[in-house]
Structures are given as structure tokens and as C-alpha cells.
Amino acid sequence: MNAAGWWRARGALLAGLVGSVLLPTSLSAQDASAAVSSTTERPAVARALEFVEGSRDATAAFLAEIGAIVSPSGEEHERAEAVARRMRTIGLDSVRITQAPNAIGVIPGRSGRALIFVSTLDDLATVAEHQRAADRPPRVEDGRVVGPGTNTSLTTAAVLTAAEAYLESGLQPEHDLVFAAVAQEETGLRGMRALYADYADRAVAFVDVLGDGQSISYGALGIHWWRVVAHGPAGHTLNGGLPNVNLGIGRAVDRILSTPWARRDDNTRTRVNISMLQSGAVFNHKPDSGWFSLDLRSMEGPVLDSMEAEVGGILEEVSAETGIELTMEPFSLIPGGRIAGALESELVRTAAAVSRHLGHEPSLSEYGSANLNVAIAAGTPAIGLGGSRGGDRGAPGEWADVDVMMRTARHVLLMAAILGG
Numbered sequence: 001m002n003a004a005g006w007w008r009a010r011g012a013l014l015a016g017l018v019g020s021v022l023l024p025t026s027l028s029a030q031d032a033s034a035a036v037s038s039t040t041e042r043p044a045v046a047r048a049l050e051f052v053e054g055s056r057d058a059t060a061a062f063l064a065e066i067g068a069i070v071s072p073s074g075e076e077h078e079r080a081e082a083v084a085r086r087m088r089t090i091g092l093d094s095v096r097i098t099q100a101p102n103a104i105g106v107i108p109g110r111s112g113r114a115l116i117f118v119s120t121l122d123d124l125a126t127v128a129e130h131q132r133a134a135d136r137p138p139r140v141e142d143g144r145v146v147g148p149g150t151n152t153s154l155t156t157a158a159v160l161t162a163a164e165a166y167l168e169s170g171l172q173p174e175h176d177l178v179f180a181a182v183a184q185e186e187t188g189l190r191g192m193r194a195l196y197a198d199y200a201d202r203a204v205a206f207v208d209v210l211g212d213g214q215s216i217s218y219g220a221l222g223i224h225w226w227r228v229v230a231h232g233p234a235g236h237t238l239n240g241g242l243p244n245v246n247l248g249i250g251r252a253v254d255r256i257l258s259t260p261w262a263r264r265d266d267n268t269r270t271r272v273n274i275s276m277l278q279s280g281a282v283f284n285h286k287p288d289s290g291w292f293s294l295d296l297r298s299m300e301g302p303v304l305d306s307m308e309a310e311v312g313g314i315l316e317e318v319s320a321e322t323g324i325e326l327t328m329e330p331f332s333l334i335p336g337g338r339i340a341g342a343l344e345s346e347l348v349r350t351a352a353a354v355s356r357h358l359g360h361e362p363s364l365s366e367y368g369s370a371n372l373n374v375a376i377a378a379g380t381p382a383i384g385l386g387g388s389r390g391g392d393r394g395a396p397g398e399w400a401d402v403d404v405m406m407r408t409a410r411h412v413l414l415m416a417a418i419l420g421g
Helices: 003-018 029-040 043-053 056-067 077-090 125-133 154-169 190-199 245-256 301-322 346-357 372-377 402-419
Strands: 093-097 103-107 114-120 139-141 144-146 176-182 203-209 215-217 222-231 271-273 277-279 289-298 325-334 363-365 382-386 399-401
Touching (some): 043 402, 056 077, 077 093, 077 103, 077 154, 103 154, 114 402, 144 402, 176 190, 190 372, 245 325, 346 382
Parallel strands (some): 114 176, 114 203
Antiparallel strands (some): 271 289
16 A cells, blocks of 8 residues: 555545534633532532442443353454443444444434544453463452453443433433443554544544543554565575565665654654564575554654655655565554643643542643544544553553552543533
8 A cells, every 4th residue: 555545545434524623621620620619519420420339240240241142353243242232221323233343332412523432452462372261251350350351341330320320310411421441442543533534523522541640641642563574586596586575565664764764753643663574484485475564653643744755755766776576564553633722721620620620630641552542643633531441451461450440430430521511
């Protein structure tokens, strides 16, 4: 795929979306803190918080249930079905499973706009391997839900407990509250891209729930992974060493890593890395193909555009010099960007104030890299609520912290009560 062509297609998509979103509304830290205090004093919100406190065992049990379901990227249907069943049981409206498959449920509002809470359905491939090898399902013990498949799904369990508490308290939102567990976060944010397409024209904001809010991301680091593939004639050593795909690969790698981009070290997080090179299998026969990895990163979309265009030019030059065909194939293209005023926005200030109310000072970062990237890259306000979910992620002894899970549920509940209108 030609890099410049990909960016032209992206630009055409965003041009049709950005005009429909609102710029972030500013809010002082003091006003955000006051809003949290006044919200928690409302009787309905107090009832909702009490419901969360009483749901600890049920939330842990639900996490153990969905954590037992093998759900690597691209194979999330069974877990999506379990999440959708839970959405229906707690009383969410318009529950559906999309083609992605995303599991989505709604608490309807009156404004025609929507505040969207996002969690992740899929696990790393290594988690799936450990799930299949486990001799027993996840279990609850000593304040933890223990077993492969529990760490990432902590946020889905927490989000649904927050949604149930909101419903049980009798709260009525101004905006639709959308709760979405999305697929294929680990493989290109495909579920989030589909969700964004559904809600871009009426989203107040997206809240990507990755933890309990000990960290808050409000910008998006663009990360583009490419495979640069080389093709040339194969042959025995005695028939001559050239043309040789390894000459093309080596020369291209040298020139890419000699560009100014590879030496950048600034607050745009612009970086270039090449970490994998593969070709050939024996000493005495030159290969007909090979490839190397290309990791390009930046906060600025135009910078990524320029980097990819320059790499494309280098590959054309090296191909002409060596007789080796070199092409770029996208592996994972995660969009990035910044929204002016995001740090002072109502969304970020409120999230930070809720974190403080729950007992911790959040770290704030522009460098998000998760489902929130899709929205931010398109100009829609979004944040990522981060924090440690437990431990040993991707290992046989993976676990989720029940205290963190319930704190995450309280954070989501308060964000919904304050920002949902």
C-alpha cells in the first residue's frame, strides 16, 4: 500500500467527520472539583454509589465468567455474546452485537447526542494460549480474580456495574449513555473504528476505560507499523550474488536510519525504528524475498505523512539502484493527533477531579495509544482512563484486582452522572 495514498484516504474520511464535532469546553480545576462534590451529594448518585459498593461479589463473578472465554483478536464473538446477555439482564436499551463484533447497550437520553464509554473485548494471543492450557477457570480469591483472561476484561465488568448502578438509582441522562465493549483493539483498533463511524456525528466524547483513572490520556500517539517487502531473483551462489534482496534490504535500512527522523527526540514523540529483518534459509542460495519491519511514530499526522513519503522515495531509489523491488505493506496503522485545549477541557478536568475524589492524583499525558486514538485523530474529544488493573498480564498467573475494578466502576459512574447531563 502506498503511504501517501493511505493518508489521502484518511484525510477524505476525516474531512467528512470533523465538521460535525464540537471543540472542547474549558473548565477550571476548581469548578471540576465543585461539580464532583455537588454530584456526589445528589440522592440518586449516592444510591448509585451504594449499589456499586454492594456489587463487589457479582462484579467479580461476572469477570470470572467472561475471563474464562477464549477471546483473542478476531475471535471475540463468544465473549461479545456473554457481555450482551449481561447488558440485557441489567436493563440496557438497544443491546446489539455488531459485525465487528462490538457489544453495545444504551441508556437513552433526550438530547440526541451521546457520551460513549469504551472497553475492550479481545486479549493478547498469549493470553488465549494460557487460557487453553489452564487446568481450571478463573476464580475469586483474596481480593483478586485469578486466571488468564481476567486482566483486560476487568474494565468491561466495571463499566457494566456502573451502568447497572446508574439504572437502579433512577438517574435520567440528558445525553445517551453508550456502553460499548469493542473488538480487535490489539489488531488495529478495528472495533473502535466501527464504533466511531456509528457515533461520530453525535458524540459528546469518548471515554476509553483502561483502568481506574490513576492516569489520564488526552492525546493520541500515532503508531504506524509497516512491513517493507523485498523481491528479487533467487539463485545458487555459483550463479552470482547479484541482484540480491539482501542488498536492497540492507541499503534501504541504512538510508532510512540515516534520515533526520531517526535522530528526532522531541515532545512530538517522533521516532523511527527498524527491529526485524528476515530473509534466506541456507548459506549457498540467495532468497527471492525478504522483509524488514518499520515502526514510525509521531503525535503529528502531517509528520507521519512526511516520514512515510520520504521512506517511499528511499525505497524507489534503492529499487532502481539494486534491481530489487521494495514495497510497503501496512501491518497496523494506529492514528494519532492532538486537540487544542484538551488539557483544560471539561472532559479532562472532570476525569481528573473524579480521580482525586477517589483518592489518587492522576498523571496526565498526551501520549495515548489505544481505542481513544481513533476519536482524537478525527477531532472528537476523548480520553483514556488508565491505571494498573492487576498483574502478570499475558502470563499463566494473570490476575485482576477487585478493589481497582470497583474503583473503576465508581469512576465511570461519576463521569456518566456529571457529563451525561
